[in-house]
Structure formats: structure tokens, C-alpha cells
Amino acid sequence: MQKDLLTVEEVTRQDLDNIFKLATKMKLERLDYPVRHLAGKSIGMIFSKSSTRTRVSFEVGIRELDGFPIFLDQNDLQLGRGETIKDTALVLSRYLHAVVIRTHEHEELVEFAKFAHIPVINALTNMFHPCQIITDLFTIFEYSERLDGIKLCYMGDCANNTANSLILAARLAGIELILSSPEKYKPRTSYLDPDSMGAGKIVWEPDPMKAAENADYIYTDVWVSMGYEKEEKERNRELRPYQVNPKIVSAASPSVKIMHCLPARRGEEITDDVIDSHKSIVFDQAENRLHVQKAILALLLDEETLK
Ligand code: CP
Ligand code: NVA
Numbered sequence: 001m002q003k004d005l006l007t008v009e010e011v012t013r014q015d016l017d018n019i020f021k022l023a024t025k026m027k028l029e030r031l032d033y034p035v036r037h038l039a040g041k042s043i044g045m046i047f048s049k050s051s052t053r054t055r056v057s058f059e060v061g062i063r064e065l066d067g068f069p070i071f072l073d074q075n076d077l078q079l080g081r082g083e084t085i086k087d088t089a090l091v092l093s094r095y096l097h098a099v100v101i102r103t104h105e106h107e108e109l110v111e112f113a114k115f116a117h118i119p120v121i122n123a124l125t126n127m128f129h130p131c132q133i134i135t136d137l138f139t140i141f142e143y144s145e146r147l148d149g150i151k152l153c154y155m156g157d158c159a160n161n162t163a164n165s166l167i168l169a170a171r172l173a174g175i176e177l178i179l180s181s182p183e184k185y186k187p188r189t190s191y192l193d194p195d196s197m198g199a200g201k202i203v204w205e206p207d208p209m210k211a212a213e214n215a216d217y218i219y220t221d222v223w224v225s226m227g228y229e230k231e232e233k234e235r236n237r238e239l240r241p242y243q244v245n246p247k248i249v250s251a252a253s254p255s256v257k258i259m260h261c262l263p264a265r266r267g268e269e270i271t272d273d274v275i276d277s278h279k280s281i282v283f284d285q286a287e288n289r290l291h292v293q294k295a296i297l298a299l300l301l302d303e304e305t306l307k
Helices: 015-028 055-062 084-096 106-115 130-144 161-173 206-213 229-238 245-253 282-301
Strands: 043-049 070-073 098-102 121-122 151-155 174-181 199-204 217-220 255-261
Touching: 015 055, 015 161, 015 282, 043 055, 043 084, 055 098, 055 282, 070 161, 084 106, 084 217, 098 130, 098 174, 098 282, 106 121, 121 130, 121 282, 130 282, 151 161, 151 206, 161 174, 161 199, 174 206, 199 282, 255 282
Parallel strands: 043 070, 043 098, 098 121, 151 174, 151 217, 174 199, 217 255
Antiparallel strands: none
């Protein structure tokens, strides 16, 4: 793998295969604790936004690999008082073996990685959420035993971090991705350019019923991502037709699985009866964050992992 994991774009098919193999092993052998991939290594976790899954799965995962997580709210650091990202990255590189960062602007993360001598892992920015989406590919693979040719329909804000990362993942894995939203929330134009689609097929379809037709998976995310709270009223109104409810689900394949990165706003982007149904795999997605991130950490930080 490359030094940093900032977007799905840095990940190759070979990396993905390695992550899947190792995550499968980590999942099966979780109780054989500890696996010493991170022995003696300290991993910083700088979070400027709330988190349940990402924070806890990384902290637990680092400990299960015999490493030492150090959680830092942005305000715990001098960064909150004006120290530059560059100086922070240079200093933390002298203490830590890697850093996991959740922040607002993706450019801040890129800047940090530019100056850091240690691996930098994106734990969510306004633009991308690669750890989530690599985990989602793993979860789809567990259920379907393949990724190539899977038909995945994504409903809601098609320009947010989850959608952007899903698009990059579809390109990598050969997924047919149909994104559905009103015009205002459609994917950026360059993502719909046929020359940029790699192995995938990426389509924007404003009609939600058409988009869901014969889908193997339906995926949704909150309509109001962190940092966009001011737009809550208009987003809830404009995205309402894209709610994942029994009617939308009825258009999909009879064996459709329902996905959500969580946290969910039940009754908004997804109804209770859908998220709680036997078709829903949202808690498998959440659990798999732990196994997949452990695999990523081992591959980034332990040269012995693939030997
Ligand atoms: N899906 C996800 O990243 O959840 P958290 O915001 O709780 O970390
Ligand atoms: N799009 C959501 C994802 C949360 C995991 C957000 O950025 O808030």
C-alpha cells in the first residue's frame, strides 16, 4: 500500500485483495488476542468532528494489535490555537508511528500528509470516507462473494463524502453504481465522465424508483452531513423523495441488501421498517470497520504482514 490512505484512489486491486484476506483472518481469529502487528507503536487519532464507530473501532483495533492509541480532540492540540498543520505534522512524526485524522476540509488532511513522515489515514473529511467504503466493499464481498458487476444503488446526497468514496470504489471494483438525487445534489460532473469510470459504471438517475430497479444493494446516508447543519431544513425537504422506504425497496432485486454507513436519522433518509428488516446489513458494516481497519493498519505499519 502507499504511505497514506487519504482516498480510495490510492488503493489498488491487489491492496484490496490483501485487505480482504487479512480482514477475514482478523475477523475469524479475533479472540486470539493480541496479534502483535503494532507492538510498541503509538497511533495518534486527531478528531475534529463527532464519531462513534470510527473512533471506537480504531481505538479497539489498535489495542487488539498491541499498539497504543492516543486520542486527541483538535482543541487538545496547539492546532486549535493557531499552530500550523505543517509544524504539527512535523512534530507528531517524531513521536507517533501513524496518525488517523477526522477533519472538515479535505485539503487540511492533504496538507498534513504532505509534511508527515508517518502514514496518515483519513477517518472522514468533507470529501471522502475511505475506511468506511473499503469496509463496505468487504461487506458486499462477504455477502455476494464478488464485487465485479454488482448493482449498487445509492440514494440521497450524491455529492457527499460517502457518495464520492463509493464512486471511487465502484471504479476500482467494477461495480455498477446508480446514484439518485435531485439535480442540486448530483455527483460532480467529472465523476460521470465515461473516460473516468475505470472498471465501474457510474450513472446518475434522478428518478428514485428507476434507480432502485433490480439493485443488489441499496445504500443511503444522512441528508445532512456534519458541517452542513445550516442547510438542514432545505435538505430534508428536497431529499424527501429519496427516502429508502418499503416502496423503494420493492423496486429492487428480491434479495436486495440495505446498507447505511450510520449514524442514521431514522424516519428521514431511511424508515425503521427498512433498517430493522432482515434485508438490512447495516450492523455488519459497522462491525466490519474493526476488522478492515485492523487489516489496513497491519498492512501500513508492519512489514512482516504479507510475509
Ligand atoms: N460511519 C461512521 O464513520 O460513523 P462515525 O461517525 O460514528 O464514526
Ligand atoms: N456523510 C456523513 C457520514 C457520517 C459517517 C457525514 O459526513 O456526516
